Ligand code: CO
Ligand code: CO
């Protein structure tokens with residue numbers, strides 16, 4: 001949408017929309033850059049409080065994915081004029097507010113409009129030391145790939161919409177989506193200097209889509225080990241019957257540059273293309289630092305897994321993702 005806009009050169013813009021990164025980064029001075037992002041969407045779960053909390057965790061995540069620390073947020077909301085209970089509106093705002101507070105982020109204000117469809121989210125501002133931001137472009141051959149949340153929230157959300165998601169699967173998916181990427185990001189920020197080469201978070205384009213963006217921006221190929229992919233409990237059973245709407249679009253868009261080995265079954269493939277709401281961070285880290293970081297993430301209560309490696313991509317080679 002923005003790709004036709006001619007952008008004047010501005011040295012204070014460290015990252016903007018042209019590189020498919022998670023957030024923009026703007027240097028205020030030598031010590032501080034703003035990290036700015038906005039994200040809002042329609043309900044993914046039935047409980048309004050949970051929805052608000054998930055919307056907040058999801059919006060904050062793009063700041064964490066850039067190596068920033070979020071500081072403030074503005075709410076963006078749309079509600080129908082009639083027929084939507086005032087108590088539910090309150091619960092959505094309360095869920096979001098509590099999640100922001102847990103992240104140490106202040107709510108400064110927001111804007112609400114009327115719309116036939118409920119939408120909710122936030123614009124979030126964070127800070128980072130200029131030059132310390134993590135982008136999609138830094139992955140290097142030999143790196144280890146760490147993923148910090150299990151996959152499958154799109155499949156469970158679709159099953160919820162069909163009234164067919166078992167209670168336990170819903171609980172696990174809601175817990176994963178409400179989970180802040182704050183601790184995962186803190187552990188990665190405290191990694192040995194220079195050990196984190198690239199980072200993004202897994203959201204609407206699924207693991208393959210966001211991994212493809214990293215591979216493309218970094219000029220490398222990501223080798224995904226499907227046996228190592230963490231998944232939400234109960235998601236394999238649901239994946240037989242339910243696929244999120246976005247999965248097919250993502251596969252059509254990114255699939256041509258993905259190579260799937262014969263051992264990749266239909267369910268693993270579904271998981272890799274499943275659009276995530278408030279998914280985990282995908283970090284490309286120095287191989288030597290991988291085991292220590294994985295251990296530190298797990299000690300911090302993060303359900304992290306090493307899910308693959310970064311390989312060199314020969315000039316002219318189009319394959320961005322090699323999943324086996
Ligand atoms: Co993102
Ligand atoms: Co986003």
Ligand code: CO
Nearest residue numbers: 022135199200
């Ligand atoms: Co990023």
